[in-house]
Amino acid sequence: MRNLLIFLLVLGGIWWVRRALKRVQRGGGRAGRDPRLNEPERVLACAHCGVHVPESEGVWDDSGFYCCEGHRRLGNARRGD
């Protein structure tokens, strides 16, 4: 019975450590600093489909901003090729 208790304690410890590590990974790096220093990211409309996506997730091209690489290749719908 005592072995089972120890086993459960170890399991709980592993779970706790993994949870703590995940939190560090998520909050670490740039986001770990003062949140007031993190400026809100610009959200731009895709020139092809019009969907709004954060600038860091999209793709820039000579003709404009796109939500993904596929739409960048398809081009700007408003140009009317």
Ligand SMILES: [Zn+2]
């Ligand atoms: Zn798009």
